[in-house]
Amino acid sequence: xxxxxxxxxxxxxxxxxxxxxxxxxxxxxxxxxxxxxxxxxxxxxxxxxxxxxxxxxxxxxxxxxxxxxxxxxxxxxxxxxxxxxxxxxxxxxxxxxxxxxxxxxxxxx
Amino acid sequence: xxxxxxxxxxxxxxxxxxxxxxxxxxxxxxxxxxxxxxxxxxxxxxxxxxxxxxxxxxxxxxxxxxxxxxxxxxxxxxxxxxxxxxxxxxxxxxxxxxxxxxxxxxxxx
Numbered sequence: 001x002x003x004x005x006x007x008x009x010x011x012x013x014x015x016x017x018x019x020x021x022x023x024x025x026x027x028x029x030x031x032x033x034x035x036x037x038x039x040x041x042x043x044x045x046x047x048x049x050x051x052x053x054x055x056x057x058x059x060x061x062x063x064x065x066x067x068x069x070x071x072x073x074x075x076x077x078x079x080x081x082x083x084x085x086x087x088x089x090x091x092x093x094x095x096x097x098x099x100x101x102x103x104x105x106x107x108x109x
Numbered sequence: 110x111x112x113x114x115x116x117x118x119x120x121x122x123x124x125x126x127x128x129x130x131x132x133x134x135x136x137x138x139x140x141x142x143x144x145x146x147x148x149x150x151x152x153x154x155x156x157x158x159x160x161x162x163x164x165x166x167x168x169x170x171x172x173x174x175x176x177x178x179x180x181x182x183x184x185x186x187x188x189x190x191x192x193x194x195x196x197x198x199x200x201x202x203x204x205x206x207x208x209x210x211x212x213x214x215x216x217x218x
Binding site: 001002005008012014016020048049050051052056057058060066085086090091092093094095096097098099100101102103104105106107108 | 110111114117121123125129157158159160161165166167169175194195199200201202203204205206207208209210211212213214215216217
């Protein structure tokens with residue numbers, strides 16, 4: 001995992017998405033800006049993200065609580081990015097907001 | 110997304126893991142068997158999974174409820190696979206059990 005989690009409960013936002021490869025003008029700059037802005041939001045904990053060669057992305061964003069997620073969703077710059085994403089960059093996306101109830105792991109000595 | 114979700118609430122098991130590239134004897138056969146067996150478990154809904162070129166995997170398994178997850182965790186063949194995974198195949202893994210509270214999406218017309 002790419003960052004150390006707190007003890008549960010905390011929140012995960014699971015995002016599956018596919019970019020529209022033909023319409024990516026402006027995407028990279030906006031994506032970078034949203035990553036910077038998102039990291040600075042109160043309650044943001046970290047992220048895991050993988051993209052396969054077909055451009056299908058799976059990302060999990062982690063937050064301290066549901067209120068932090070709601071605040072970020074309503075951030076004016078983020079609302080504009082969401083609008084442009086639907087109009088232009090994304091062929092599809094699906095977002096799930098989930099409460100992490102328990103967690104455990106293993107690391108080779 | 111790779112399968113149609115039911116209405117929330119339902120459950121997600123978020124798995125971040127890294128395989129030990131030097132110790133993958135027997136892994137592929139066991140992985141295939143676990144995928145088959147896992148799909149047949151009561152309450153299993155589907156999965157999303159991506160692996161990057163460094164072998165870092167991010168997988169989300171979806172279930173109807175927490176009891177279905179607990180039952181699969183205790184399945185005898187799965188317990189044996191988990192034991193061998195810790196001994197041999199995985200450098201690390203981290204597992205989070207989360208309750209999906211809401212979901213929404215977008216699909217280009």
